[in-house]
Amino acid sequence: MQVPYLEVLQVLEKIFQSKGFDPKRAALCAQLFTQASLDGVPSHGLDRVPVFLEMIRKKLVNPLSEAQRMESYGFFERWNGNLGAGPLNAHQSMERAILLAKEFGIGMVAIQNTNHWMRAGNYGWQAVAAGCIGICFTNTKPNMPPWGGKEPKLGNNPLVIAIPRSKGHVVLDMAMSQFSYGKLNTYLRAGKDMPFEAGFDQEGNLTKSPAEIIANELALPIGLWKGAGLSLVLDMLAAIISGGQATHQVGESGEEYGLSQIFLCLDPEKLGLEAWIDQKLDEIIQDFQRAETFNNQNVRYPGEYTLTIRDQNMREGVPVDEIVWSKIQSYIP
């Protein structure tokens, strides 16, 4: 079903206010969840609202907490998320990184003790909307094995790289696992194998069977040993720069909270890129789109179709699973 954008916002605002968020923060939180579904990423949008409310009920996310700046080093600030709402903390961190970039050319915010930011791409779109190059990443609980390992030790640590462009921003939003557990579960329910190798079976062989992968939490790192290495160093950077928990510590509680995140912004204007940035990006994309393809597929750059989907859903309503929507509505006070 598709629900008008404003109706979704109003419903979520009411619910979040009833959980203790003040009106302004409830509205922003509602917007961040709705944005994800609007942009075609329901798995990290409306589908997650019940999970988020459950985290609040368990007191793992505190609606009353606000992030606090701990230290300031000019272009760089370290913040404590105080276990507040992950999307609000992440949005505030990127906002600070943007402001610092506008002042210094580069801005970096590291936040410790925060929570799941839901859709990673939101913060990339936030940076490019402000005209900045934005890079951010988060650690997660352990959910992928090291190369050769038979138990999860690495997080899938989503990484966002967003580049502003007049004719359409470029926003890469990728986790370090080939497929999310959400996607694995979708194929499992449909009784299908994954379209590509997606993890390891009990003997350590690559497999497309979602059941085997889910049973052992052995999702495949992108590029096998390469993505495993990249995931490890992203976790290291997040933990040492924020001073917060690493993936192995996040995993100790059995719940996914108390994460570490990094937000980096560059202001093209301050770095003298204005003269050529749009032209160079257009030329790269034009060449890319001229690629000959198998079966006349279209090649797409990261973020290419998001605006089309967003516009369409803004007109036709935010897509939401009926069961999810009725569950969300049951939370209306």
Place this chain on the structure above:
Amino acid sequence: MQVPYLEVLQVLEKIFQSKGFDPKRAALCAQLFTQASLDGVPSHGLDRVPVFLEMIRKKLVNPLSEAQRMESYGFFERWNGNLGAGPLNAHQSMERAILLAKEFGIGMVAIQNTNHWMRAGNYGWQAVAAGCIGICFTNTKPNMPPWGGKEPKLGNNPLVIAIPRSKGHVVLDMAMSQFSYGKLNTYLRAGKDMPFEAGFDQEGNLTKSPAEIIANELALPIGLWKGAGLSLVLDMLAAIISGGQATHQVGESGEEYGLSQIFLCLDPEKLGLEAWIDQKLDEIIQDFQRAETFNNQNVRYPGEYTLTIRDQNMREGVPVDEIVWSKIQSYIP
């Protein structure tokens, strides 16, 4: 065969001096090529010396050129490599990024119009030796297809992330292709299939056959569409921040020269990380190494064995293929 480290250096210095490098730059260039083989990466070390000399002969690499600073923005500098020797330009760029990081907390150098830096990891080891977190990447000629594409449009754009640690630095050095063309050729010569899917066949299906992949330059991006996206945005960042050529422009000449590279450094001391950086890294690595494995394999963090290999080769001699070594010696004036 294994040749004493100092002997390799002396041979290369003589050759490079005969090509026009002044003694100091000839010595550094010799050291950078030798370092790669010493650390167990001959494919980007001594094996490449004849290729490098051929690039000089073709006047694509100019031994007399030095990089020039074009613009300076405090923590950020833009340089022109003037088509000089790639390893020297890259080393000088990382050296500048280190100095800027020691002054500002962060340092960034973008260089345009430079050449192949040979072993990417060298510049990561350079950063950590100076106590800095170092991140660098380069674009390349097109050598991988976009997702769905049947022709190369993306570079394999190596990325380095290096983190200093008292008990052993962490240095990730990875190209965006699952296997290098060097590795594909090694398996082709041995008449073997690759151990994992490594590219696309003529119908666009994944294949382990090196012959089919090489014939069409359809090497596999790590993580399929994900690595393809990451490669594209790294090329965009390299080109727009340096103001230099993007991968598609590098590809126009049929030769791989005139590249764009980014070097980013963070000084842990300036960012207040000294109190916990070593402890956090040790804890992450200890947990990682405790992973249960299939077949009692060891899990390794990126860079773990490099120092062991380096020490061993320093004692026993730099490993070099006999044919390569005799070819190199033929260049001694």
